[in-house]
Amino acid sequence: MSRLKELFKKQNERVLNVYCTAGYPQLNSTLQVMESLQANGANIIELGMPYSDPLADGEVIQSSGNVAIANGMTIDTLFEQLKTMRENIHIPVVLMGYMNPILQYGFETFCKKAKAVGVDGLILPDLPLYEFEHIYGKTIQENNLDFVFLVTPETPEDRLRKLDSLSTGFLYAVSSSATTGKDKDFSKVALYLQKLQAMQLKNPVLVGFGIKDKETFNAVCAYSNGAIIGSAYINALSKGNSVSDTTAQFLNVVLN
Amino acid sequence: MHSFNKAMNYQNPSKEGYYGDFGGAYIPEMLYSNVETLKAQYIQIMQDPEFQKEFHALLKDYVGRPTPLFYAERLSKEIGTQIYLKREDLCHTGAHKINNTVGQILLAQRLGKKKIIAETGAGQHGVATATVCALKGMECVVYMGEKDIERQAPNVARMKMLGATVIPATSGSKTLKDATNEAIRAWINEPNETHYIIGSVVGPHPYPDMVARFQSVISDEIRKQLKEKTGSELPTHVVACVGGGSNAAGAFYHFLNEETVELVAVEAAGHGVHSGMSAATTQLGKPGILHGSKSILMQTPDGQVVEPHSISAGLDYPGIGPLHAFLYESKRGTFTSATDEEALDWAFHLSEIEGIIPALETAHAFAILHKMNFKPTDVVVVCLSGRGDKDLATYMQVMDLKK
Numbered sequence: 001m002s003r004l005k006e007l008f009k010k011q012n013e014r015v016l017n018v019y020c021t022a023g024y025p026q027l028n029s030t031l032q033v034m035e036s037l038q039a040n041g042a043n044i045i046e047l048g049m050p051y052s053d054p055l056a057d058g059e060v061i062q063s064s065g066n067v068a069i070a071n072g073m074t075i076d077t078l079f080e081q082l083k084t085m086r087e088n089i090h091i092p093v094v095l096m097g098y099m100n101p102i103l104q105y106g107f108e109t110f111c112k113k114a115k116a117v118g119v120d121g122l123i124l125p126d127l128p129l130y131e132f133e134h135i136y137g138k139t140i141q142e143n144n145l146d147f148v149f150l151v152t153p154e155t156p157e158d159r160l161r162k163l164d165s166l167s168t169g170f171l172y173a174v175s176s177s178a179t180t181g182k183d184k185d186f187s188k189v190a191l192y193l194q195k196l197q198a199m200q201l202k203n204p205v206l207v208g209f210g211i212k213d214k215e216t217f218n219a220v221c222a223y224s225n226g227a228i229i230g231s232a233y234i235n236a237l238s239k240g241n242s243v244s245d246t247t248a249q250f251l252n253v254v255l256n
Numbered sequence: 257m258h259s260f261n262k263a264m265n266y267q268n269p270s271k272e273g274y275y276g277d278f279g280g281a282y283i284p285e286m287l288y289s290n291v292e293t294l295k296a297q298y299i300q301i302m303q304d305p306e307f308q309k310e311f312h313a314l315l316k317d318y319v320g321r322p323t324p325l326f327y328a329e330r331l332s333k334e335i336g337t338q339i340y341l342k343r344e345d346l347c348h349t350g351a352h353k354i355n356n357t358v359g360q361i362l363l364a365q366r367l368g369k370k371k372i373i374a375e376t377g378a379g380q381h382g383v384a385t386a387t388v389c390a391l392k393g394m395e396c397v398v399y400m401g402e403k404d405i406e407r408q409a410p411n412v413a414r415m416k417m418l419g420a421t422v423i424p425a426t427s428g429s430k431t432l433k434d435a436t437n438e439a440i441r442a443w444i445n446e447p448n449e450t451h452y453i454i455g456s457v458v459g460p461h462p463y464p465d466m467v468a469r470f471q472s473v474i475s476d477e478i479r480k481q482l483k484e485k486t487g488s489e490l491p492t493h494v495v496a497c498v499g500g501g502s503n504a505a506g507a508f509y510h511f512l513n514e515e516t517v518e519l520v521a522v523e524a525a526g527h528g529v530h531s532g533m534s535a536a537t538t539q540l541g542k543p544g545i546l547h548g549s550k551s552i553l554m555q556t557p558d559g560q561v562v563e564p565h566s567i568s569a570g571l572d573y574p575g576i577g578p579l580h581a582f583l584y585e586s587k588r589g590t591f592t593s594a595t596d597e598e599a600l601d602w603a604f605h606l607s608e609i610e611g612i613i614p615a616l617e618t619a620h621a622f623a624i625l626h627k628m629n630f631k632p633t634d635v636v637v638v639c640l641s642g643r644g645d646k647d648l649a650t651y652m653q654v655m656d657l658k659k
Contacts, residue, residue: 052428052560053546055440056284062427074558099282100545101559125284126545130272154289154447163285174286178445 003092003120004146004169007043008204008225015226016217016255017044017206018233019096021064022081023073024050025237030081031088033237036247038091041255044206045089046123046228049075049097056125058181060231064238075105079113086118094148094169096123107136111143121146121169129159132166148172153192157199164201171203173224175210181231182210186219193223217254229254266512266579266588267468273461273549276585278578281460283548286444290452291548293367295462301366302359302469314358315473318391319348321355323474325481325637330609331622337630340491341612341640342478342507351615351642352474352503353384357453359470361388364451371395371446374453375439377404377432377499378570378617379411380642381455386420396420399438401431404569411646429563432499432573436547456500457577460548464505464577471506478637479510486635493630495520496639497620498591499535499571501580503641508589518590520628521580522620524566525593535564536593537576538584546574551581567596567650568616570642594623600654603644615642616650 007015020033034045050065050073057065085093095114102110102124114122122145127136132147140147146169151160153176164171173196175189189207196205207220208228220227233250240246266275273279273295281291301307315321323343332339344352357374364372372389374396376382382398389396398415402424405412415422425434436458443452457464457471479489494511496504498521511517526534534540537552544553546561554562554574566572576584583589594602603619606612614622618641630636644651 053433053437055437055548056286056444058441066427069560076558098545100553100555100561103544104542104555104557104559126282126548128281128283131280131282150285152285152288155285156289159288178286179441182445 002146002169004044007092008170011043012204012225014221015043015204015206016041017046017226017228018042019046019048019228019230021048021050021061021068021234022078023068023071024064024234025067025243027071027073027077028081029243030078031085032243033247034085034089034093036244037251038089040248040251042091042251043226044092044094046094046096046230049078049095049101051098051101054098056179058179058231060181060234064234075101075110079117082117082119092120093118094121094123094146095119099124099126108139111139111145115143115145119145121148123148123172125150129163137166150174152176160199164203167203169203170206170225171201172228173205173207175207175220178209180209186216189220190223193220197223214254266583267509269461269465273465275579275582277543278549278551278581279461279464280550281548282545282550283460284444287447287460290443290447291460297367298363298462298466301363307362307366310362311359315355319354319358320346321473322477322481323347325478325485327485328610331606334609335625335630336632337634337636339625340482340485340635340637342474342637344474344503344639344641345612345614345618345643349380349384349387350645351380351384352471352506353381353455354387355473355506356455356467356470356502357381357384357388360451360453361392361394364394364453365392367451369451370449371397372451372453373397373399373439373442374455375399375432375435376455377401377435377572378568378615379404379408379415379646380570380615382420382422383411383414383418385453385455386415386418389420390418397442398422399425399435399442401425401429401435403430404432404435407650408569408646409649431569433561440547456502457505457579458500458547458549458575464549464579467502468505468509468579471502472509474503474506474639475508475510478507482635482637490514490517491635491637492516493518493520493634493636494639495522495621495625495636497522497571497617497641498576498580499524499573499617500575501577503639505577505579507637507639512588519583519588520590520592520624521583522624523591523593524568524571524599524620525595526565526567528595529593533565535566535571535573537574538591539593541574549578551575551578552584567599568620570615570617571620592624594620598623603647603651604654612640613644614640615644616647618642
């Protein structure tokens with residue numbers, strides 16, 4: 001059974017997925033950040049592979065990516081760093097990134113290496129449904145990687161069912177159509193999440209975009225299996241001095 | 257690797273927006289509804305007789321079409337062939353860009369949109385968008401790279417005078433690529449009321465096809481005008497500069513399936529193709545994905561998009577439209593390039609021998625003519641895509657240096 005499946009079998013509420021950017025704040029801080037997240041209560045790590053033109057991301061994640069690229073982070077370097085990941089990291093790890101760097105690396109090699117270092121799944125926001133079904137999905141499945149589609153409040157119901165049926169691990173519900181790091185109107189989000197709950201989807205639902213603290217985490221957890229925090233954590237890392245202190249303090253505020 | 261629809265003609269992409277292996281709609285789910293609505297309706301709206309009537313009336317009475325096809329006598333003599341200039345520089349606002357914005361604003365109205373956003377490089381598309389927004393009373397926000405705002409000051413002033421808000425893009429190279437990123441993000445953040453008028457044949461399907469169709473009026477007119485002047489609708493060559501590729505797409509469109517017509521695309525070589533300061537995408541790029549479509553893209557071996565360089569803001573783009581990528585790959589198009597210096601020389605030369613001051617972008621198309629080995633009997637149409645008023649500051653600097 002995949003790590004994600006096992007996790008949701010054990011825990012189907014208040015699952016916390018935290019996003020971090022590979023190679024940020026320092027080139028070699030990737031594993032340290034991941035270990036701190038695990039030690040302080042994150043249930044899933046979404047590890048972002050930096051890209052020069054990340055369309056779905058707001059300013060905060062974009063600039064962490066630029067720092068990481070300037071630090072020298074590449075997919076090759078990342079896989080080198082992750083070789084020893086499973087010695088200490090036991091929670092699910094999902095790679096998030098954009099198609100272009102992966103295509104240059106070679107899509108099949110990428111999937112093979114990701115699996116080999118112990119990555120559990122992929123989130124590729126600019127891989128469309130059509131191309132997933134006709135080209136790339138097969139390679140992802142052959143390598144036993146989970147694949148997580150995004151859905152938004154504007155996603156029509158038949159498409160939502162289809163994206164759910166093709167996703168494994170969990171479904172990523174974007175709280176409202178926006179880039180990452182923007183504030184949301186949570187009464188509207190609640191209505192949307194209730195609608196998703198009523199649909200009885202195949203996958204657990206994690207809610208992302210706009211989740212930044214205890215209040216917003218609790219608000220979406222009331223109607224979903226958990227949430228994804230990204231920009232708020234990167235923001236904290238950019239201001240804090242030590243990765244472990246910043247992470248402990250940040251997750252303590254969200255979870256307790 | 258899977259390959260799409262080999263049996264297409266050059267004008268029509270596949271249902272999913274592919275020209276050969278290039279195109280598609282690589283967009284985050286947040287844009288799906290908007291792009292899908294557009295995809296479902298653009299052909300139907302554009303083919304509606306009422307739409308056609310309004311579009312062509314505006315092209316005639318507002319834009320000033322048809323633009324002349326002018327036989328350039330002194331230039332022809334110098335190059336040793338017969339050269340006709342398609343005078344898009346005489347369009348209202350000074351370039352071909354308005355053909356597309358007139359079409360898209362009418363489309364946006366029919367989609368019930370209230371607000372328009374756009375990206376711009378040289379500012380020509382921004383001005384053309386601000387213009388049609390003023391004409392139709394719609395709110396207009398234009399994203400423009402901080403560096404381009406500095407080098408295209410007159411166009412920034414024009415956009416503001418036309419009532420548009422100009423927002424500087426401050427990320428990355430602070431040019432067209434980054435302005436496009438910011439415009440797409442803005443669209444993601446308010447998708448329902450907003451239409452994004454992309455200015456070139458780039459972006460997710462259906463934009464490349466839609467923009468090419470609106471610009472195709474250029475080659476439609478060339479055929480008719482050439483028939484009148486030469487007795488044949490077909491030239492031997494059509495030459496156009498290519499950044500994203502909208503004037504080239506428009507000038508090539510009705511010749512794409514005419515095998516005898518050589519289509520010549522001129523990219524910006526900057527300081528030289530291999531100088532590290534260039535925007536010659538087909539020479540330096542590899543297949544990749546940027547701004548929602550698969551095309552040819554200037555990038556590092558790790559797949560990070562490279563910051564291009566061209567003296568002309570309108571060609572300073574690391575990609576190229578998927579149609580052009582396909583024309584390049586299939587060898588249907590002839591791709592060549594001109595440097596900053598050559599373009600500047602030709603901006604002055606064209607001014608001196610034909611009395612036409614071209615835009616810096618356009619000057620690239622002229623800078624390759626003497627290298628093409630044309631025959632005296634050849635009929636060469638050059639798309640004179642824009643006028644040089646916006647580049648006067650650059651031209652004045654050159655004249656100061658020559659003193």
